[in-house]
Amino acid sequence: MAWQWFHRLGSPRWFYQKTSAWMPWLALASLLLIGAGSIWGLGFAPEDAKQGNSYRIIYIHVPAAFLALAGYYIMAISGAIGLIWKMKLSFVVMRAAATLGAVLTFIALFTGAVWGKPTWGTYWVWDARITSMLILFFLYIGVIALSHAFSREQVADKACALLALVGTVNIPIIYKSVDWWFTLHQPATIKFTQQSSIDPSMFYPLLTMIIGFYCLYAWTLIAHTREKILQREWRTSWVQQVMRGESLSEGKAG
Amino acid sequence: MQFQFDSLTAFLYMDGHGIFVWAAYGVTFAALAAVALYPRLQRRRLQRELERQRRIESRRRSVQASRARETEPA
Numbered sequence: 395m396a397w398q399w400f401h402r403l404g405s406p407r408w409f410y411q412k413t414s415a416w417m418p419w420l421a422l423a424s425l426l427l428i429g430a431g432s433i434w435g436l437g438f439a440p441e442d443a444k445q446g447n448s449y450r451i452i453y454i455h456v457p458a459a460f461l462a463l464a465g466y467y468i469m470a471i472s473g474a475i476g477l478i479w480k481m482k483l484s485f486v487v488m489r490a491a492a493t494l495g496a497v498l499t500f501i502a503l504f505t506g507a508v509w510g511k512p513t514w515g516t517y518w519v520w521d522a523r524i525t526s527m528l529i530l531f532f533l534y535i536g537v538i539a540l541s542h543a544f545s546r547e548q549v550a551d552k553a554c555a556l557l558a559l560v561g562t563v564n565i566p567i568i569y570k571s572v573d574w575w576f577t578l579h580q581p582a583t584i585k586f587t588q589q590s591s592i593d594p595s596m597f598y599p600l601l602t603m604i605i606g607f608y609c610l611y612a613w614t615l616i617a618h619t620r621e622k623i624l625q626r627e628w629r630t631s632w633v634q635q636v637m638r639g640e641s642l643s644e645g646k647a648g
Numbered sequence: 649m650q651f652q653f654d655s656l657t658a659f660l661y662m663d664g665h666g667i668f669v670w671a672a673y674g675v676t677f678a679a680l681a682a683v684a685l686y687p688r689l690q691r692r693r694l695q696r697e698l699e700r701q702r703r704i705e706s707r708r709r710s711v712q713a714s715r716a717r718e719t720e721p722a
Contacts, residue, residue: 421684428680432673437659438649447662451672458676497683505672512668595649614683621687624694637698 404481406623407632411642413616420613427606434599442596451509453600457607459502462530463565465495465611469537470562473555483619485551486626488558489541490618494611496534503527514578522571523579526564533561547626 435453442449469491476484506524507517518524537554544550572581583592592600627633632642653659660666 436669436673437651437653439652441652446665448665448668450662450665450669454672454676493686494683497679501676501679504675508668508672512665610680610684614687617684617687621690621694625690628694628698634698637695 404479404483406483406486406627407630407642409483410620410623410636413620417613417617420609420616424606424610424613427602427609431599431603431606434602439596439599440593445513448509448512451505452596453603455502455505455509456600457604458498458505459527460604461607461611462495462498462502462527463568465491465498465615466530466533466558466562466565468615469495469534470558473558476551477555477559482626483623485555486622487615487619488537488551488554490615490622492534492537492541492554492558493618494614496531496538498611499527499531499534503531510578519578521577521579522575523568523577526568526571529564530561530568533557533564536561 431453436450439450439453441447469488472484472487472491475481476488503524506527510519511517537557540554540557541550544553571577572579624633624636628637635642653662660670662669
């Protein structure tokens, strides 16, 4: 049946069973890629002609900022799916994405501030890119706070999804902020449509880090979702089976 | 591809930028490690909670059973 997969996807138990096999591979891939990318970026990539060695922060700053933004889409879209199709699992993913997004936005802001000191002479400026990233951080924090603010989980789910959807306005503003307003922040160095303004010897370690961060994001998002599923469904017999360390049968999705 | 620094001290110092670079990397890795390990912590917490519930349940049952025995007509 055409719609069967979609309903299955909404089943926490099905999700938990399916993802079990992926976890060690995602963990391994992210550790290897981030490990290799960091060593490459810190020790082997050439020094930047203008910024010296401080530019090496780019290898964590850019991937973190990428995923802070991409993660917002994931949070908002899973919130929307939950609202439209009343899918339980979707709200769980949304909550997990809020935690990860807050951490990644914090990393982007922190590494940006530390990078700003030697290159711009200041930790912080209230310019468009940085301020809109700060708003993104507050949006993530807002969703997390809302998710704990209601005693009924279903009410909290809906409130979080609405806040996440309204906050989507901020995303194009962040993307375009370096073009629309005068800013200290440098424009994007990696472009998909034209030649990137970054040398291959610096680009490949950056690409390694970006892919590594994507793997890490997938891994931690699934891991957090799985734990939240167990917490929500702890009364069910399959969760108790999992917690006793027994293997689950390929039973019906339920 | 070649290592860009002459010595370990030069690598750590990075012409004065080392403190910024290493602070950024340190905080990032600490935050990422926390995110990666958090689910494990949650799992352990849930495990403890379920065990506590199970203990309470079995104690309740044994109390009920002994009470039932006491009130049983001889």
